[in-house]
Amino acid sequence: MSHPDITPVIIEINPLPTMTQEHSGEEVIKEPTIEIAPRLVIEKMVLVNFKSYSGRQEIGPFHKSFTSVVGPNGSGKSNVIDALLFVFGYRASKMRQGKLSELIHNSTGTEDMDSCTVEIHFCEILDLPGPDNFEKIQGSTLIVTRQAFQNNTSKYFVNNFLSSYTAVTTLLKGRGIDLDHKRFLILQGEVESISQMKPKAQNEHEDGLLEYLEDIIGTSAYKETIEKSAVELEALNDERSERLTRVKYVEKERDSLEERKREAEAFLKNENNLAVKQSALYQIYLWEYNKKFAKDEKIIAQLTAKLEEDQNKHKGLRDEIQALENDHNVRVKEYDIMDKETSEILKQLAKIDREDVQMQENRKHLKNKEKKATKALTADKKSLEDNRKWVHDHEADLVRQQSELEKLEKHLESAEEALETIRESLKGKTEDFTQQIEIHQKELAPWTAKIAAKQSEVDMAQSEHDLLQEKAQSHRTNYEDVLKSLEALKRSQASKEMEIIELQDSIETSAGQIAGMQRKVKEMGDRESLLKERSITARNRSEEARASQQKTQSRSAVLNNLMRQRDLGKINGIHGRLGNLGAIDDKYDVAVSTACPALDNIVVDSVEVGQQCVEFVRKNNLGRVSLILLNQLPKRNLEPIQTPENVPRLFDLVRPADLKFAPAFYSVMQDTLVAEDLRQANRIAYGKQRWRVVTLDGQLIDKSGTMTGGGNRVMRGAMSSKLSTGEYTPEAMMQLETARDKAETEYKFLQQEKLSLERELNSTVINVPKMEMRLSMLKMDVEANRKRIAETEKRAEALRNEAEPKASEVNKMKQLAKKATDLRAEVVTIKKNAQSIENNIKDLQNKILDAGGDKLRAQKVKVDGIREQIEALGETLTKTRVAKNKAEKDVVKLNAQITKHEKELAEVSEDLQRLEDDIKAKTQEASGIRKKAEEAKLAMEEKKEQMEEMKQELDAKMKVINKIRTAEVEMKNQLDDLKQSLTDYQRRMKHWKDLLSELILQEVDYDEDEAVAELQEFSDTDLEMIDKQELEQQIQQLEKQLSSAKPNLSVLDEYKKRDEEYLARAKDLEEITLRREEAKKAYDELRKRRLDEFMAGFQVISLRLKEMYQMITLGGNAELELVDSLDPFSEGIVFSVMPPKKSWKNISNLSGGEKTLSSLALVFALHHYKPTPLYVMDEIDAALDFRNVSIVANYIKERTRNAQFVIISLRNNMFELADRLVGIYKTDNKTKSISINPSSITVLRPI
Structure with a gap:
């Protein structure tokens, strides 16, 4: 019974073994080896108002081996066993009562007791030689107490400390008392119940001999597990069959998409390859910018530290110089007045210099004009000389060519005569042919004359046409060259005019800027206080946010990420x-x-x-x-x-x-x-x-x-x-800190801005006179350019008229072209008309040649060759005449141009001389003003020297502070530039990081062994080895390939869905298969373990049973037999007995005494197999005759020295053998006890 209202106090006492025995599979059992080891015994029992025992009654002491409880029927002997059961935690029904309160003693004069108590005093002893000798182990006393109350509750105590049912039963089991199977207790009539057991229980509510032995051996613990394992195995087999069918169906659907999937995968692999290369390229960019960022960041830290160090170092010097600057400013104002006067003189000098520059430009222009005129005159003279030479050469060529023509004609005449002589010699053979040829030649002669005349007219017309066309092309080329020069001059003029406008705007803008910068410097003081207040406010907000x-x-990462x-x-x-x-x-x-x-x-x-x-x-x-x-919370x-x-x-x-x-x-x-x-x-x-x-x-x-x-430890901080x-969030904190840093930076560098602005103001003031000087020079250049443009336009106009051919020349070229075309047509017509005559002549000549042989044919070839030379020389003669005519015309033209250039050159020389005189006069005027300017400068220098002498200390210190300020400004400017670079690097790195973060690798293959790889993060060493240019080219090629591909990517989702479904089904199948195999393995292992353990115990118990029965019956035999030798758990176990001098019988068929002996033999065999330190038996000898009682009593007396037996018996041949007698008797309806040692008949306690 458990009592939750009582705090358990568990006292652990280490259990000690009562006997050591060895089990063997041999048929001959060995005697157990008894070691002298401590064992648990009951010293005595104390009953207070328990059942028939009134007041405090002490039963015992009990003997270490064999104690017999005797007394008349009804005296309360069985209550001793009830007292044991009470302490061991059994219910009232096991003690023949309806409830716990009925266990409280109730007799006349002792009514209304509150409770009853039973104490069992245990101890551990060491057996010594002799039946009554033992040694009690010091400190081993164990008192287990149970107290029952009228409210049907009870309490447990161990050594007077409150305990619990669980603690007590655990303690007793640990000491070897078998409370689970109650083998320590055999009540009246229960010994024969063993003989009534069936081989195997018919249902779960009964016990058979199999179940009885299994409980003892311990294999009954496997039954429920094996049954559950079998049910689980069958269910897993069914489930696996169903899942296998599903896997095959899904696999078939998936495989139908395989071909289209491969096409889409190829596309995705290219995409992945592109992503990998882009990732590498972006990482290269990030790596490059990271290096730049780290380098500039390090420089910024160094510059900032240096700037702070310099500012702190020179703070005292700044304060000292401030006092001296006021006095120095007075000196500077005096110097400024002198500077202003000197500036006026310099302006006058600048004006003269501008005029001098203008004249120098004009001289330069005239020099160029003179140079061009001289160059053109020289070129024309050379051309004139060349053309005159060409005329002379052409005349000589004409004479020579005419002479050669006459010689060829003479050669032709002699060759024709030789040819005629050969023909005359062949006159007999060729006379007919010759006469016919003469006739045809007479017919052809007019046509030949016409062709020659017409061809000469064609050549003349074509030559005249070509000369006119060449002349027009030359004029056109000259005109185009002048136009290009004019366009270049106009572009230069427009550029300079634009620069003039920009300079005028710049001068005007600079004047406004000077006024604005002066006003802005004044406003800097007001801005300083504003920035200071803003800096304080930003810092306060940042500190508040950080707090x-x-x-x-400390909030969780999940919350942080979700809030972000x-x-x-x-x-x-x-x-x-x-x-x-x-x-x-x-x-x-x-x-x-x-x-x-x-x-x-x-x-x-x-x-x-x-x-x-x-x-x-x-x-x-x-x-x-x-x-x-x-929105899902209920309204309450x-x-x-x-x-x-x-x-x-x-x-x-x-x-x-x-x-x-x-x-x-x-x-x-x-x-x-x-x-x-x-x-x-x-x-x-x-x-x-x-x-x-x-x-x-x-x-x-x-x-x-x-x-x-x-x-x-208590919980805190869940709410504020x-x-x-x-x-x-971290992003909000970064924004606040950025705002704070920005405000502090603006405030900190306000003086730097002011100094920078003053420098810019001074630079602008100095730059204005330079821009005015440049403006004056540009205006002079523009004026000179206007004159050049006007001259070039005049020349272009003159050339334009020449470039365009005259109408008469155009008409003449058209007429000549038409004439040449018409004449060629006439020549073709004439040749066509004479063609038949020529063909006839050729045929006849061929016949003559055939008749005359090689000599005639060779002479004919010679004549034809001379004629061809004459014809070619005639063409050359015609061309020479045309070239001579052209050269004569060019001579006339060049003479006119030379006259014109000589006139222009004379005019330029006169203008150049006048300009030289003006320059000389202007130089003399400038000399006086320049002298005055030098004197003013010398005066300023003297004033400056005087000021420097007066303020040498200030100048020295100002030099130092200016150097310091310059260095600070340069460092601040450098810091600004570097910080701007850092910002730019961060922006660029963010850009590439964003692109990099957007890169993903598509899942291409869904096989388990080809999982999608992650984009590689390269180390700095790896990035340094990559060829960026080659990588960019590869990316361009991949992008081109991908743009031309058009796969059906939707099939991948469909395939993936089918594949995932297949994998899920396959995984389910694999899991269920694995579970089935594991379940089968576990089921087989459980069955084997149960069988092995049961058979090992069964063999030991069976052999020990045979020995026990033979000893008790003095010759009988008993066996435990398996009904099914292959499976002991299918049909159970039969207890067969052969009493002395009788045949084998089933135990159920024996007499009462035989059943008792058989059952006791089994009990004793089980004691040897699994000893328990305590046995309590109630009248187990009731059904035995005198002889058998004596046998059992002597066995208990002699063979069970390793356990304590407490036997209730009325048979004298049983209790007379006991080592100690406990007498139970009743007076006045109250049970009392007395203990007797039979060997000494000594009264241990008065009645």
Whole structure:
């Protein structure tokens, strides 16, 4: 019986073995080896008002081996066994009573007892030689007590310390007392029940001999596990068959998409290759900018430290110089007045210099003009000389060519005569042919004359046409060259005019800038105070935000990431952690932190927002997230309620940041009440109405009655006493710190801006006179250019008229071209008309040649060759005449041009001489003004020397401070440039990081062994080895390939879906197969283990049974037999017995005494197999005759020295052999006892 209201105190006493035995599979059993080892025995029993025992009654002491309890029927002998059962934790029904209160003694004069108690005094002993000798182990006394009350409850004690049923039974089992199978106890009539057992139980509510032995051996523990394993194995087989069918169906559907999937995969692999190369390229860019960033950052740190060091170092010098600067400014003003006067003189000198520059430009222009005229005159003279030479040469060529023509004609005449002579010699053979040829030649002669005349006219007309065309092309080329020069002059003029406009605007702008910069310098003082105030404000905001962030920095990574998503606008509707959305007094911090762990849940608006949060957390592997959906909370009455003792409700103490959060707080707090202490909490929690109550120190009592919390460590900090003004994310903190740094930077570098502005002002003031000087020179250049443009336009106009051929020349060229064309046509017509005659002549001549042989043919070839030479020379003669005519015309033209150039050259020389005289006069004028300017400069220098002598100390210090300021300004400017570079690097790196983060690798192959790889992150060494240019070219090629490909990518999703379904089904099949195999293996192992363990124990018990029965019956035999030798658990076990001088019989067919002996033999065999230190038997000898009682008694007396036997018996031949007798008797309806040692008949305790 268990009593939850009693705190258990468990006293552990190490169990000691009572006997050591060896089991062997041999047929011959070995005697157990008894070691002298401690064993547990009952010293005595103390009964107080238990059943028939009134008052305190002590039973014992018990003998270490064999004690017999004797007494008349009805005296209370069996109550001794009931007392044992009572202490061992059995129910009242096992002790022949209806309830525990009926165990309390109730007799006349002792009515209404409150309780009854039984104490069993155990100890451990060491057996010594001799039946009564032993040694009690010091400190081994164990007193187990049970006390029952009138309210049917009981308590357990161990050595007078409160304990529990579980602790007591565990303790006794640990000492070897078999409380599970009760082998230590054999009640009256139970010994024969063993013989009534069937081989195997017919149902689960019965016990057979098989089950009885299995309980003893211990293999019954496997039965339930094996049955469950068999059911599980069968279910897994069915489930596997079903899943196998599904896998085959899904596999067939997936394979039908394989071909289209491969095409799409090829496209995606190219995309992945592109992403990999782009990733490498972007990483190269990032690596390059990172190097630049780190380098500039290091320089900035060095410059900043140097700047701060210099400023601190020279602070005293600045203050000292400030006092000296005021006096120095007076000197500077005096010097400025002199500088202004000198500037006026220099302006006059500048004006003269501009005029001098103008004249120099004019001289330069005239020199160029003179040079061009001289060059043109020289060229024309050379051309004239060349053309005159050509005329002379052409005349000589004409004479020579005419002479050669005459010679060829003479050669032709002699060759024709020779040819005629040959023909005359062949006159007989060729006379007819010759006559016919003469006739045809006479016919051809007019045609030949016409052809020659017409061809001469064609050549003349074509030559005249070509000369006219060449002349027109020459004029056109000259005109185009002049136009190009004119265009270049105009472009130069436009550029200079534009520069004049820009300079005028710049001068005007500079004047405005000077005024503006002077005004801005004045405003810098006001701006300084504004920047200072802004810097202080930004710093305060940043510090406030950092303090707020420190309060929430311990929140979970899930919350941090979700709040960042909200701030970035990616997930709207997240309000934050519930505990941060309200406040509660610090007094209730521990209470609310203990009672409401759900305050860490995150509050969102709706289911949709919640789904986005869950998907984000799952996608990024952030773990688990608990959400509260505001739109899903039920509407409740949130008004205050009546509470016991008017204690506050925790929900009513919370101040939500917004009323819409009140339902969320109620959903996690409900009607939890707050008590001052645990006593008040107990009164409220366990009242008529159950309440959930939490104390101020964190002890929580739930409605179920369970208590948690308390202890040395308490929970705090779930809610704050102040409402949060907002949570600052890292991005918000960065913005505030950036604003702070920006304000401080602007304030810190205000003086630098002022100094820079003053430098710019001085530079602008100095630059204005330079721009005015440049403007004057440009105006003179523009004026000179105008004259050049006008001259060039005149020349272009003259050439334009020449470039365009005259109408008469055009008409003449057209007439000549038409004439040449017509004449060629006439020549073709004439030749066509004479062609038949020529063909006839050729035929006849061929016949003559055939008749005349090689000599005639050779002479004919010679004549034809001379004629061809004459014809070619005639053409050459015609061309020479045409060239001579052209050269004669060019001579006339060049004479006219030379006259014109000589006139222009004379005019330029006169203009150049006049300009030289003007330059000389202007130089003399400038000399006087320049002398005056030098004198003014000398005066200024003298004034400056005087000022320097007066203020040498100031100048020296000013030189030092100016050097320092210049260095500071340069460092500040360098810092600005570097910081701007850093900003630019960050912007560029962000750009490439964004592009890099957008790169993803598509899943191409869904096989398990080809999972999608991650984009590689290259080390600096790897990036340095990559050829960036080659990588860019590869990317361009891949992009070109991808742009031309058009795969059907939707098939991948379909294939993936089918493949995932197949893999899921296959995985399910694999899992169920593995589970089936594991279940089968476990099932087989359990069955084998059960069989092996059972058969090992069965063989030992069976052999020991045979020995016991033979010893008890003095010659009989007994065996335990398996009904099914292959499977002992299928049919069970048969207990067969062969009494002395009888045949084999089943135990159920024996007489009562034989059954008792057989059962006792089994009991003793089981004792040898699994000893227990204590045996209590109630009248087991009732059915035995005198002889058998003596046999059993002697066995107990002689063979069971390793256990304590307490036997209730009325048979004298049983109890007379006992080592000690405990007499039980009753007087006045009250049982008493007396202990007797039969060997000495000594009264141990008076009656």
